[in-house]
Amino acid sequence: MTEFSYRPFEKLKELLKELQTQETSPPIPKESHTDEELLFLEAMADVREIKEFRELPYRPPRVTPRRRRETDEETLQVLRDIVEGKRRIDLSKTQEYIEWVNPEYSDSLPERLHHGLVSVQDFIDLHGYTLKEARPLVEEFLREAVRKGYRCVKIIHGRGLRSTKGPVLKNAVTTWLQKDFRKWVIAYATARASDGGLGATYILLKY
Secondary structure, three states: OOOEEEOOOHHHHHHHHHHHOOOOOOOOOHHHOOHHHHHHHHHOOOOOOOHHHOOEEEOOOOOOOOOOOOOHHHHHHHHHHHHOOOOOOOHHHOOOOOEEEOOOOOOOHHHHHHOOOOOOOEEEEOOOOOHHHHHHHHHHHHHHHHHOOOOEEEEEOOOOOOOOOOOHHHHHHHHHHHOOOHHHEEEEEEOOHHHOHHHEEEEEEOO
């Protein structure tokens, strides 16, 4: 790496020469200096130059190159890949992901449920139904699943992307599962991408 010389005393060269020769030279008339220069000369009266410090080695700091930011086109390509199914996305890291577990059971159940470790034995699709129509259908579906001894079922509720009020049906289903139908539910979690993803929910039932 190239070295640079830093000469902090170069501007004081003439004043230092005057200090070095002041014992043999006649007094310097005060009229030839400003008040600031006179104060400096008085303060430096006993100072002598250190020859070794005439040139100080200087190494510039090493600059770490910044990581290149992705361009807009690269970002758009990532989004295209996700939409076309070429790139997987972790649904549990999205804002639409949902999960819940009954306090009586292990906290690890929703994660296992989300990853499809429990086979789905039945499902109900609520597309096309109003909120008022959906509730009794969900209740009857869960009641029948428990009666049959099913361990895991799925409710398809959609994401509410076309609704101006958001995922109304999805939010209602989670509320019913935690309150009205809690006596039948152990846990629930968003389904895998290949099984409905954010528009469906797995439900682990008591037996």
